[in-house]
Structures are given as C-alpha cells and as structure tokens.
Amino acid sequence: MFNRLLKRLAAQCVIYHLWKQRNNxxxxxxxxxPSAIYRLIDREMRNTITARRNRKQFQDLMAKWMH
Incomplete structure (x- = not known):
C-alpha cells in the first residue's frame, strides 16, 4: 500500500514540475x-508527506521516500 501511494505522489509531483518547466x-x-528540478520535486514530496503525517497511511511514508 505504501509503495503504491508513494509512486502516485511521486508521479504527480514529477508531472507537475516537468509541465511547469515546459511552460517556463x-x-x-x-x-x-535537472538537478534544480530534482531538488524542487524532492522538497515538494517531503512537504506533502510531512503535511499529512498524522494520517495513518502517511505515517511511514517519509522513511520510504528517504530510503
């Protein structure tokens, strides 16, 4: 379940930032x-997971993202 959620979050984040780069x-x-875009994606993923850390499905997600 965690892998599926993490993959979905990462896919959404990557698509958003690539689209934003394209428009810029x-x-x-x-x-x-590319390294600047990667840092933006990483920061947004950390912020998203941290903002939802009290939800049951997000509790162990940061460890998975950092791994």
Missing part, C-alpha cells in the same frame, strides 16, 4: 538544470 521555457525562456 515556452513562455518565459527560463530554464532550470
């Missing part, structure tokens, strides 16, 4: 390095 390149001519 097309509309603002601003690019970011």
């Amino acid at each position: 390149v097309l509309h603002n001519q601003i690019t970011q390095s």
Whole structure:
C-alpha cells in the first residue's frame, strides 16, 4: 500500500514540475538544470508527506521516500 501511494505522489509531483518547466521555457525562456528540478520535486514530496503525517497511511511514508 505504501509503495503504491508513494509512486502516485511521486508521479504527480514529477508531472507537475516537468509541465511547469515546459511552460517556463515556452513562455518565459527560463530554464532550470535537472538537478534544480530534482531538488524542487524532492522538497515538494517531503512537504506533502510531512503535511499529512498524522494520517495513518502517511505515517511511514517519509522513511520510504528517504530510503
């Protein structure tokens, strides 16, 4: 169950940040390095998990993400 939830969260986060990067390149001519995008994705995943840490299904998710 944890793996499925983590995969879904990560997929949503990656799609969002790639789409945001695409729009920045097309509309603002601003690019970011892959490592900067990775840091944004990692930070958003940590924030999402931390914000929901009191829910039963999110209790052990941070350990899985960090592993």
